[in-house]
Amino acid sequence: MTDIVKNQELVEIPEVVQTSGDVRRSRIIGFVLLAIAAVVLGVFSFGVPSDATSTFNLSLPTDTIQGVSVSFNSRLFSGVAAVLIFALGVDRLRAKNLRWTNAALGVGLLLFVLAFLAWASADSSFSMVGMLRSTVISSIVITLGALTGLVGERSGVINIGIEGQLLSAAFVAVVLSSAFGTWAGVGGALVIGALLGALLAWLAIRFRVDQIIAGVVINILALGLTSFLASRVLSEAQDLNAPARITSWRIPVLADIPVIGPMFFDHTFFVYATFLLVFALHFGLFRTRWGLRVRSVGEHPKAADTLGIDVIKTRYRAVISAGLIAGFGGAFLALAQISRFEENMTGGIGFIGLAAMIFGRWMPFGALAAGLVFGFSGALAQKVAILGTGIPSEFMLMLPYVATVIVVAGLVGGARPPAADGQPYIKQ
Amino acid sequence: MSEQQNWVNRATGVGTSVARSLLLPTLALITALVIGAVIIAFSDVDNLQLLGTDTGQALSNMWSEVVDSYAALFRGSIGSVNSISETLFAATPLLLAGLGVALGFQAGLFNIGAQGQMLMGSILAAYVGIYLTAPAFLHIPLTLAAGIIGGLIWGGLTGLLKARTGAHEVITTIMFNFIALFFVQWILTTEGLQDPGRNNPVSAAIQETAQLPKLFGEEYRVTIGFLIALLAVAGVHWLLYRSSPGFEFRAVGSNPHAGSYAGMKVALVITAVMAIAGGLAGAAGANQLMGLDPYKATPSLAGAVGFDAITVALLGRSNPVGVMWAALLFGALTAGGREMQGAAQVPIDLVVVLQALIVIFVAAPGMIRAIWRVKADDDSAATQVTTSWGA
Known part of the structure; x- marks a missing residue:
């Protein structure tokens, strides 16, 4: 009997030692959830009249099935949300089931956002589907940017130049699409994305320029060159800044489903391709020989070299093919989202993509999830500005950046980059 | 030799x-x-x-x-004299912010956050410039100091994050740039800072006593801000090569483990370097507020100076004197570029x-x-x- 107890202790002790940080994190997040519950109860629940009704519209004017919506008592809804968040917080303070800490925080934040929307739309209605649809659309460039960074970094090359790749691709896409049609625009964007990827790889691998410097310089070069050509060429030849509109590929039947249809099945081909790419990259990175090689070169290039993998060639290929992804993202931004070129039209979205890559922990599905979260905060900021809640929309727009700082500071679980990320490789 | x-x-x-x-x-x-x-x-x-x-x-x-x-x-x-004035005028903020980035490089830190640090500095300087009433010989240094403190806090925060949690400064400074931009867009619309009668984010003009005097007379734009920037070159040079904290900065920059082994407080060094770097960028932000007609803070006040500062620091090989030459070269290119745009439509x-x-x-x-x-x-x-x- 004593032996068994002793054995159990022996088993448990290292586990406690390993997870002392997780215990602390669980408790911190427990307190955070309690604070959120207090805000939800005090502001969102008691901040509205007891008989106020919120309505979430679940169909768009263009939908086949019309008039789908949910209405509920605003105060009661937020009250229930507060109780649930409170329960989650108490559960975290107990510091059991440590694996669920992030999930608890995620559910708590989701309830917080729903209660916030109920409060903001008290005694009025709110187009929930509209917001979810624009979430998906604005997540595309962010996700593609994140995937660009991810493929490069998995092979050990840091790419800060995503912003410049997106911007150059957007420019080329607009000019070629205006002159020769949509597919020429997309093709040109892919090529320029890959070329800038090649430049980054060349500087980083051949000349061993500090990778962050190389990326920063690519951003500056792209911004200068596209702005120069936009004011010198596009202002003279305005017909080169008028790409053809891209029509949506509405998927029959599926697009008629309320909520899900407008969110996922009524988009341009870019959107479907992006979702397919996420699956393909996950499979490629973790189930194919190519993926194993890329990851081994990014984690331990010397070991990979010893096994006969050409480190240099693998890195070149990874960064250049990642450039194709950025090119595709730039084409989507310029052709489908905005439909013309403007100076500095990316406005930092490449950096949000970089943040999404870290937020998604260097995983393709993580990048997509992070892209959707960041896209949601952008869509929310727009809607909140329309609803007129008195909360400055600037604070909503800040959220992705604040969230990224919190993630890299390790408050939501450590994110570990590939081990050889940013290290030039010198063959012995 | x-x-x-x-x-x-x-x-x-x-x-x-x-x-x-x-x-x-x-x-x-x-x-x-x-x-x-x-x-x-x-x-x-x-x-x-x-x-x-x-x-x-x-x-x-x-x-x-x-x-x-x-x-x-x-x-x-x-x-011409005016051209030289324009070159020095454009070089001033590049030099101040570039010194901040260079200082970071010397300590092994990549400060991409000069842009945000400039903006935060300019906001604090705007409050002092608008609300303090004092003679110029007090008002100018105090407004400048407010700018430095604003940048110091913003840069120091990223340093503290790196020192305490290991959050990489490249990511945090990029994120802090955006956070600062949105914060400034908001705070410039708040009562007390916003220019009365405007509905876009613009501050009221700072008082005349807080405006930097012109260096070559009223008809030329260059201000004594350029002299302040030259003083900063000397100051950073002294700090890096003649003081013991500077020795620690460089030691930690070349090998943090060795520095730590030699008893240096690496966490403190990281925080201090990012704070001083932020302070220099904050001074650049204050310079843009105090030396540029119409003397109002806006979200676009930093222009692209915060990013050009990185290229200036790189070109100057992170050496204060090198940074000075690089800032003068880029200032000359900027001033010449304006003439080129006007005269040759390029x-x-x-x-x-x-x-x-x-x-x-x-x-x-x-x-x-x-x-x-x-x-x-x-x-x-x-x-x-x-x-x-x-x-």
Whole structure:
């Protein structure tokens, strides 16, 4: 009997030692959830009249099935949300089931956002589907940017130049699409994305320029060159800044489903391709020989070299093919989202993509999830500005950046980059 | 080696020969100008159309356009007293913010956050500039100090994050730039700071006593801000090469583990360096508020200075004196670029391209050596100044 107890202790002790940080994190997040519950109860629940009704519209004017919506008592809804968040917080303070800490925080934040929307739309209605649809659309460039960074970094090359790749691709896409049609625009964007990827790889691998410097310089070069050509060429030849509109590929039947249809099945081909790419990259990175090689070169290039993998060639290929992804993202931004070129039209979205890559922990599905979260905060900021809640929309727009700082500071679980990320490789 | 040679080497931090060390940057500048000429020549729509029908005429048009553009670039940067004033005027914020970025490089930290630090500095300076009533000899230093403190806090926060949690400064400073931008867009619309009667984010003008006096008289734009920037060069040089904290900064920069082993408080060094770097950028932000008509804070007040500061620091090889020359060169390009845009209708964005090319060539000396067939020195180490995300 004593032996068994002793054995159990022996088993448990290292586990406690390993997870002392997780215990602390669980408790911190427990307190955070309690604070959120207090805000939800005090502001969102008691901040509205007891008989106020919120309505979430679940169909768009263009939908086949019309008039789908949910209405509920605003105060009661937020009250229930507060109780649930409170329960989650108490559960975290107990510091059991440590694996669920992030999930608890995620559910708590989701309830917080729903209660916030109920409060903001008290005694009025709110187009929930509209917001979810624009979430998906604005997540595309962010996700593609994140995937660009991810493929490069998995092979050990840091790419800060995503912003410049997106911007150059957007420019080329607009000019070629205006002159020769949509597919020429997309093709040109892919090529320029890959070329800038090649430049980054060349500087980083051949000349061993500090990778962050190389990326920063690519951003500056792209911004200068596209702005120069936009004011010198596009202002003279305005017909080169008028790409053809891209029509949506509405998927029959599926697009008629309320909520899900407008969110996922009524988009341009870019959107479907992006979702397919996420699956393909996950499979490629973790189930194919190519993926194993890329990851081994990014984690331990010397070991990979010893096994006969050409480190240099693998890195070149990874960064250049990642450039194709950025090119595709730039084409989507310029052709489908905005439909013309403007100076500095990316406005930092490449950096949000970089943040999404870290937020998604260097995983393709993580990048997509992070892209959707960041896209949601952008869509929310727009809607909140329309609803007129008195909360400055600037604070909503800040959220992705604040969230990224919190993630890299390790408050939501450590994110570990590939081990050889940013290290030039010198063959012995 | 003569005594004087020694002094020059120490002051500039360059290798064994001043001429040799100037060779690569000069060749980089020339190469960038050649590429820029090609870009100017082949971006004129009319000439490109002419190229098919009358090649000789098209090429001659292109040539004269390049000559006109570069003549304007030269004229606008050093061609007259006003040009020199414009060059120094443009160089001032680049120099202050560039010193901040360079200081970070010396300690192994990549500060991309000068842009946000400038903005936060300008906001704090705006409060002091608008609300404090004092004679100029007090008001100017206090407004400048407020700018420095604003940047100091914003930069110090990223340093603290790195020191306490290991969050990589490249990511946090980029994120802090955006957070600062949105914060400034919001706070400039709040009552008390916003210009009465405006509904976009613009502050009221600071009082006349907080405005920087002109250096060459009222008709020229350069202010005593340039002298303050030169003082900062001397100050940072002293800090890095003559003080014991500066020795610790550089020691931690070249090897944090060794520094820690020698008893240096690495966490404190990181926080201090980022704070001082932020303070220098904050001074640049205050300079843009206090030295530029109409003396109002806006979200676009920093322009692209915060990012150009990175290229300035890289070109100056993170040495304060080198940074000064780099800031003067980029200031000259900016001032000349305005003249070029006005006189030769070539967009000023070309200057951004030139700057990026110069830095590429300086950061990849192998490229310049291959183009110009210059033999390699032994000090041709690759520029690896930063560490991976995780480290």
